[in-house]
Amino acid sequence: MAKVIVVTSGKGGVGKTTSAAALSAGLALRGFKTAVIDFDVGLRNLDLIMGCERRVVYDFINVINGDAKLHQALIKDKRLENLFVLPTSQTRDKDALTQDGVERVIGELREEFDYIICDSPAGIERGAFLAMYFADEAIVVSNPEVSSVRDADRMIGLLTSKSRRAEQGEPIIQNLLLTRYDVERVEKGEMLKVEDVQDILAVPLLGIIPECPSVLQASNVGTPVILDEKSLAGRAYAEAVGRLLGDDVPVTVPRGSKRGLIDRLLRRTA
Amino acid sequence: MSVLGIFSRRPKKTAEAARERLQILLAHERAGLSGADFLPQLQRELIEVIRKYVSVDEDRVQVKLEREQHLSVLEVNIELPTPSERNN
Numbered sequence: 001m002a003k004v005i006v007v008t009s010g011k012g013g014v015g016k017t018t019s020a021a022a023l024s025a026g027l028a029l030r031g032f033k034t035a036v037i038d039f040d041v042g043l044r045n046l047d048l049i050m051g052c053e054r055r056v057v058y059d060f061i062n063v064i065n066g067d068a069k070l071h072q073a074l075i076k077d078k079r080l081e082n083l084f085v086l087p088t089s090q091t092r093d094k095d096a097l098t099q100d101g102v103e104r105v106i107g108e109l110r111e112e113f114d115y116i117i118c119d120s121p122a123g124i125e126r127g128a129f130l131a132m133y134f135a136d137e138a139i140v141v142s143n144p145e146v147s148s149v150r151d152a153d154r155m156i157g158l159l160t161s162k163s164r165r166a167e168q169g170e171p172i173i174q175n176l177l178l179t180r181y182d183v184e185r186v187e188k189g190e191m192l193k194v195e196d197v198q199d200i201l202a203v204p205l206l207g208i209i210p211e212c213p214s215v216l217q218a219s220n221v222g223t224p225v226i227l228d229e230k231s232l233a234g235r236a237y238a239e240a241v242g243r244l245l246g247d248d249v250p251v252t253v254p255r256g257s258k259r260g261l262i263d264r265l266l267r268r269t270a
Numbered sequence: 271m272s273v274l275g276i277f278s279r280r281p282k283k284t285a286e287a288a289r290e291r292l293q294i295l296l297a298h299e300r301a302g303l304s305g306a307d308f309l310p311q312l313q314r315e316l317i318e319v320i321r322k323y324v325s326v327d328e329d330r331v332q333v334k335l336e337r338e339q340h341l342s343v344l345e346v347n348i349e350l351p352t353p354s355e356r357n358n
Contacts, residue, residue: 145288146288146291146292149292150292150295150296150299153296153299153300154299157300186285189283189284189285189286190284190285191285192285192288192289192292193285193289196285196288196289200289200292200293200296
């Protein structure tokens with residue numbers, strides 16, 4: 001049966017689109033037919049992160065309005081057989097999303113796909129609400145930073161009370177994805193620890209994505225970072241996908257093998 | 271601070287402050303006590319009640335809310351007119 005998963009956060013810039021792109025590519029890599037939808041109407045970006053920006057003809061809003069068929073708007077990924085992108089409109093505003101329209105498109109996708117990933121816009125307004133409303137599961141993305149944790153908490157509250165599943169008395173499954181984690185700063189006491197964030201938010205941890213240069217490099221060229229299998233972030237996303245699929249992999253704190261020269265010398269003499 | 275002090279200086283544990291601030295804030299926000307939206311209304315109603323007995327200037331009423339982990343303090347400060355003002 002198809003599963004609808006929203007990638008959400010409340011706060012902007014924490015890595016929702018990066019995560020939605022990586023997780024959907026990871027699910028496709030594992031053999032599941034996956035569609036990823038951009039809900040950020042007016043600020044289209046998923047297409048760019050997925051590297052299909054020059055192939056956008058029709059979008060989500062065209063499908064909702066009946067101007068295009070779903071299969072015309074879905075863009076097939078050039079690297080992965082099972083991966084499809086549904087871009088959003090760049091010109092309309094968020095009112096172009098209607099609840100009935102979103103329900104119809106998601107319903108249609110459910111018939112054809114194993115996973116439907118909804119890339120939520122920031123905020124808690126219409127776009128963010130509709131991105132999460134029909135979801136079976138939610139991945140709440142947060143950085144180890146106070147404002148992002150607060151907004152994640154707010155989002156968890158909304159998922160718990162305002163999603164369709166919540167209204168039907170069947171709770172939405174929630175997971176936390178902690179991104180931009182810098183283990184060295186955590187060890188210096190400069191950054192919230194994963195345990196602290198988990199304690200505060202009280203949602204199961206799907207993974208820890210380290211602060212990693214590969215994320216920007218992947219976005220520069222329009223490749224989901226999970227395809228950079230050697231990178232720390234890519235590996236962390238691959239493990240998160242595994243856990244999403246029920247793999248029994250303990251969450252580890254990602255750590256690079258490279259250390260600064262001074263740091264190495266200090267450690268050697270210590 | 272001595273020259274050596276620069277090298278032996280311990281990093282500040284700001285992450286602990288972040289955790290404590292979040293714990294306090296979210297405990298209140300989840301309880302629906304966030305934003306203190308009721309304060310302006312509270313202030314208006316307090317003034318109405320007090321005006322039944324003494325005349326007070328709206329600018330001389332202060333309502334403050336201080337939130338801590340285990341208790342919150344609502345501080346209401348009402349400045350009553352001095353006798354000389356009252357005679358005027």
